Amino acid sequence: MKRKMSLSSGAIIVFFVFGLLIALQLKNINTSNLQAYYAKQDLTELQDQVMTLMRENSELSNQNQILSDLIASMGDELSGDNKSLQTIMDEKFKAEIFAGLTDVSGSGLQVVMEPGTDISVKASRLLLLVNELRSSGALAISVNDARIVAMTEIRDTGTANPQIVINGNSYPATSQFVIRAIYKKDDINRGLQLVNNLIEQLQTVSIITVSPSDTISISKLSEDSLTNRQI
Amino acid sequence: MSFDKAKNNPEKKPGRLVENVLCMVLLLMLGIFLMIQIREGISMQEQLSASKQKHEAYQLQLNDLKSENDRLKEKNTLLSEQKDQLSENVLNEQGYSELAASLADIRELAGLTVVEGSGVTITLSDSTITDPSDSNQSSLIHSQDVQYIVDLLKSAGATAIAINGERIVCTTSIICTGPTIRVNNSRYPVPFVIMAVCDKNITYDILQNDPHILLRISEGVEIAFKKNDSLTIPAFSDSTVINSLSKELGGDKPS
Numbered sequence: 001m002k003r004k005m006s007l008s009s010g011a012i013i014v015f016f017v018f019g020l021l022i023a024l025q026l027k028n029i030n031t032s033n034l035q036a037y038y039a040k041q042d043l044t045e046l047q048d049q050v051m052t053l054m055r056e057n058s059e060l061s062n063q064n065q066i067l068s069d070l071i072a073s074m075g076d077e078l079s080g081d082n083k084s085l086q087t088i089m090d091e092k093f094k095a096e097i098f099a100g101l102t103d104v105s106g107s108g109l110q111v112v113m114e115p116g117t118d119i120s121v122k123a124s125r126l127l128l129l130v131n132e133l134r135s136s137g138a139l140a141i142s143v144n145d146a147r148i149v150a151m152t153e154i155r156d157t158g159t160a161n162p163q164i165v166i167n168g169n170s171y172p173a174t175s176q177f178v179i180r181a182i183y184k185k186d187d188i189n190r191g192l193q194l195v196n197n198l199i200e201q202l203q204t205v206s207i208i209t210v211s212p213s214d215t216i217s218i219s220k221l222s223e224d225s226l227t228n229r230q231i
Numbered sequence: 232m233s234f235d236k237a238k239n240n241p242e243k244k245p246g247r248l249v250e251n252v253l254c255m256v257l258l259l260m261l262g263i264f265l266m267i268q269i270r271e272g273i274s275m276q277e278q279l280s281a282s283k284q285k286h287e288a289y290q291l292q293l294n295d296l297k298s299e300n301d302r303l304k305e306k307n308t309l310l311s312e313q314k315d316q317l318s319e320n321v322l323n324e325q326g327y328s329e330l331a332a333s334l335a336d337i338r339e340l341a342g343l344t345v346v347e348g349s350g351v352t353i354t355l356s357d358s359t360i361t362d363p364s365d366s367n368q369s370s371l372i373h374s375q376d377v378q379y380i381v382d383l384l385k386s387a388g389a390t391a392i393a394i395n396g397e398r399i400v401c402t403t404s405i406i407c408t409g410p411t412i413r414v415n416n417s418r419y420p421v422p423f424v425i426m427a428v429c430d431k432n433i434t435y436d437i438l439q440n441d442p443h444i445l446l447r448i449s450e451g452v453e454i455a456f457k458k459n460d461s462l463t464i465p466a467f468s469d470s471t472v473i474n475s476l477s478k479e480l481g482g483d484k485p486s
Binding site: 010013014017018020021024025027028031032034035043045046047049050052053054056057059060061063064066067068070071074084085088091092093094095096097098099100101102104106127131134135139140148149150151152153154155182184221 | 268269272300330334382385399400469471479
């Protein structure tokens with residue numbers, strides 16, 4: 001009888017401990033899932049975001065300070081000397097460059113795209129190339145001497161006689177397209193690498209060649225172009 | 232009773248000894264397992280609470296920085312508008328009204344002014360249904376989708392476009408950065424809201440009938456279009472980018 005009792009209590013203890021172990025294991029799994037969730041959130045990503053915002057806020061504060069000073073000096077000199085006028089001319093000069101209204105030159109890349117196995121060059125492929133050049137840090141881009149600005153459209157038109165419209169002007173899609181991009185010297189290799197990756201992707205449909213150059217010239221946005229006239 | 236029997240039967244003693252030893256080993260092992268589990272549990276709990284604390288601290292800091300960023304951007308826009316107005320006043324005051332008009336046009340073309348007008352709003356979101364077999368992640372919105380719509384809007388003749396309030400200018404690139412996209416050096420998660428000042432009816436029709444957009448919708452992503460009678464597209468105001476571009480491309484300033 002006593003042995004039976006001791007066996008029973010032994011079994012109770014064993015099962016109790018066993019149950020405890022299972023409960024603990026389940027709790028640990030839950031904790032580990034939560035840990036995995038926090039790991040997935042990636043702390044470095046958050047840290048990066050914090051750093052970027054800190055930098056951006058500091059730049060914005062500086063900009064705001066400069067703007068406030070400028071406004072104060074302009075207010076003082078509203079009916080005074082030419083200092084304000086000079087500031088405005090500097091401003092205009094910067095805005096012209098940003099709008100693509102000045103001829104620019106420098107080192108960069110020249111990319112030539114030909115139809116290849118396709119009958120004609122497609123706007124989507126030109127867009128892919130232009131967007132890639134822009135992502136890699138191109139400062140100014142032109143396609144067949146048409147300056148690419150903020151609202152430049154590149155689209156297909158016509159079926160019997162396919163054309164590509166850029167800034168409102170049509171270019172025969174069966175001809176070659178010359179894309180020029182000016183870069184900071186340090187960014188040229190990045191641009192070259194990205195374009196080469198794209199060439200690999202498109203090699204079955206288009207013939208694309210790329211060459212770096214120290215003397216890339218890009219014309220300003222034509223005054224007659226639709227993009228310019230829209231304003 | 233059984234004990235007495237066992238006592239009287241010496242042949243059963245080794246059997247009970249083995250039983251006791253086995254029981255002891257079993258209990259010992261259970262004890263060890265229990266201890267290991269408890270220790271592991273404590274250590275995991277500590278780790279979890281540490282990473283939770285760190286995560287929360289960064290999230291808090293990030294939220295503060297974001298609201299500070301919004302405030303600074305708002306102030307920046309206000310100051311830029313004031314400066315433009317003052318520039319115009321100075322030019323008009325000094326008899327350069329033509330120059331004032333030309334400056335206004337250039338700034339508009341460059342995307343440095345606020346643009347108001349009718350247009351369309353496109354909202355892009357990931358699919359709510361996740362398909363584990365979707366290895367290409369076609370149910371998610373990618374930077375290429377946003378870029379495609381921006382290019383389509385330009386083709387449709389849009390005069391100003393913004394993605395989540397970021398004005399599209401000549402230097403704008405749309406890049407995928409993990410679960411977010413980067414536009415003008417700022418990162419945004421889904422949903423992506425694209426606003427464009429354009430002919431709302433023509434553009435709406437183009438968007439609704441575009442085969443690529445229809446394909447993406449059939450793949451599960453959510454793309455919604457809306458015509459707007461009045462939209463306000465903010466100006467691009469990051470003077471760091473403007474100054475850097477003019478420094479790199481400008482060479483000598485005009486006299």
